[in-house]
Every structure is written in C-alpha cells, then in structure tokens.
Amino acid sequence: MLRFTIITLFREAMEPYLNTSMMWKAQEKGLAQFDFVNLRDFGLGPHKSVDDTPYGGGDGMLLRCEPVFNAIESVKIKDESAKVILPTPVGEVWNQAKAREFSQSDAHYIILCPHYEGYDERILSIVDHKISLGKFVLTGGELPALTIIDSVVRLIPGVLGGENSAIIESFSDGDNLEYPQYTKPYDFRGMKVPDILLSGNHGEIDKWREAHARKAD
Numbered sequence: 001m002l003r004f005t006i007i008t009l010f011r012e013a014m015e016p017y018l019n020t021s022m023m024w025k026a027q028e029k030g031l032a033q034f035d036f037v038n039l040r041d042f043g044l045g046p047h048k049s050v051d052d053t054p055y056g057g058g059d060g061m062l063l064r065c066e067p068v069f070n071a072i073e074s075v076k077i078k079d080e081s082a083k084v085i086l087p088t089p090v091g092e093v094w095n096q097a098k099a100r101e102f103s104q105s106d107a108h109y110i111i112l113c114p115h116y117e118g119y120d121e122r123i124l125s126i127v128d129h130k131i132s133l134g135k136f137v138l139t140g141g142e143l144p145a146l147t148i149i150d151s152v153v154r155l156i157p158g159v160l161g162g163e164n165s166a167i168i169e170s171f172s173d174g175d176n177l178e179y180p181q182y183t184k185p186y187d188f189r190g191m192k193v194p195d196i197l198l199s200g201n202h203g204e205i206d207k208w209r210e211a212h213a214r215k216a217d
Contacts, residue, residue, distance in 0.1 A: 001106060002156060003033045004149055005082065007071045008113040009050070011036045013142050023150065026159045034149070037075060039113075042067040051116050060117025068112060068123050075110050082108040083128040086119075087144030089137065091130030094148065098131075102148075103155035111148065113141030177214040 006014065017023065018034050026032035043050045044066060051061040076082055092098070102109070112127070124130065133144050154160055182193040196208045 001030060001033055002103065002153065003035070003108040005035045005037060005075050005108070005110045006113065006145055007037045007039050007068075007075075007110065008142060008145070009039050009115060010113070010140065010142055011038065014146060017146055018149070022154055022159055026153050026156060029158055031156045031158055032153045037071050039067055039071050042070040042074070054117070058117075062117055063114055063119040063123065065120045065122050068119070069126065072110055072112065072126055079108050082110050084126055085109050085111045085129045085131060085145075085148065086114065086124070086127040087111070087133065087141040087148070088114065088119075088130050089132050089135075091132040094131050094133055094151070096151070099148075099151040100155055102152045111141070111145045113145050115140045179209040179213045 008014065014036075019027075023032070023034075027034065039050050040048050044064070050063060050067040052064050054060070054062050072084055109129075112123075131144070131148060133147060138144065182197060186193050186198070194208070196204055199205065
C-alpha cells in the first residue's frame with residue numbers, strides 16, 4: 001500500500017477528489033491510503049496561529065516553523081521512514097518518470113501544503129522532496145498535492161482498468177505524446193477515422209501509431 005499523509009488547512013478542498021473515481025478505487029482495493037493532519041491543530045496561541053509577518057518587511061504572511069515541524073513530527077513519531085514532500089517553485093519539476101518512481105514502492109509520503117505568501121526557509125531542512133509543477137504560482141499547495149497524488153496512484157498496478165493503460169500513454173517514454181485515437185462514429189461532420197484503424201491489420205496499425213506518435217515541445 002502507498003500511503004499519503006497530507007498536512008493542510010483545507011482538508012475539505014481535497015476530500016471530494018480523493019474519494020472519487022480512480023482515487024476512491026485505489027482506496028477500496030487497499031492500494032492507497034490518504035490521511036489528513038490539520039495544521040491548525042498545531043497553531044500557536046489562543047487563535048492557533050500558523051503564520052506571521054516576514055523579517056525584513058514585505059507583503060503577505062509566512063508559515064511559521066513551529067506548527068509545521070510539530071505537525072510533521074507528529075506523523076514521523078509513528079513512522080520515522082515517512083518522506084516529506086513540499087510543493088514549491090524552487091523544487092525539481094515533476095514529470096511522468098518521477099511519478100512512476102514514486103509509485104513503485106510501499107512508501108509513506110507526507111505532503112505539506114503551504115499557504116499565504118510562502119514559508120519560513122528553515123522548513124526546507126526537514127523536506128525530502130521539493131517539487132515544482134511549473135513556472136506559475138498558486139494560492140496554496142492543495143492542488144499541487146492532488147496532482148502529485150493522482151499522477152502517482154494511477155500508476156499503481158491494479159488501479160487503472162487496462163493492463164497496458166499506463167504503459168502506452170503520453171510521457172510513458174520520455175517526452176513522447178500518445179498517437180491520435182478515435183472512436184465511433186466513423187464519419188463526424190466530414191472528419192473520418194483513418195482507414196488503417198479499421199483494417200484489422202494490427203501490424204500495420206502499430207506502424208501507423210508509431211509514425212503518428214508525437215514529441216512534446
């Protein structure tokens with residue numbers, strides 16, 4: 001079983017997705033487990049504060065070390081082997097190869113979902129995997145966390161329907177993009193399915209698909 005413990009202020013934003021479709025199927029089959037830790041439970045003072053203004057001035061608020069460290073340590077005290085993931089612009093860009101690597105073990109990942117303007121830099125000292133989804137900024141780490149989880153869990157054998165579903169798809173071999181695919185009807189508004197796909201000659205179909213596979217820019 002692959003396990004994810006998500007540290008977040010907004011559990012309600014994530015649960016509907018994780019309890020739907022393939023993510024729900026993975027849980028039902030005992031292939032994946034999703035747990036949540038409310039960062040607010042580790043907040044400071046009467047208002048359970050988890051953030052503060054940055055030293056040196058500037059706009060916005062930063063996640064404080066104390067709540068984050070305590071939240072992560074509350075998980076690690078039960079499983080010291082758990083690895084910490086932080087979605088962050090300074091991280092390694094996520095790709096299909098990394099997703100496949102993460103899917104091929106019975107690991108336990110803790111995903112910290114940052115918010116506000118960012119986080120105290122010292123938090124990086126307890127992070128094992130810094131991951132970026134690209135050159136853009138979101139309001140929080142919940143969407144990146146869901147993206148990482150989905151891309152990993154769907155690759156666990158038994159989650160997707162077809163035996164080869166995750167093998168022949170886009171980015172399964174570096175920067176490849178999957179060949180064009182078609183379904184019924186044969187003729188839609190004058191746009192017809194290539195005749196080779198109706199020929200029944202699987203050798204020729206394979207050649208056509210190989211020739212029409214694309215490369216990502």
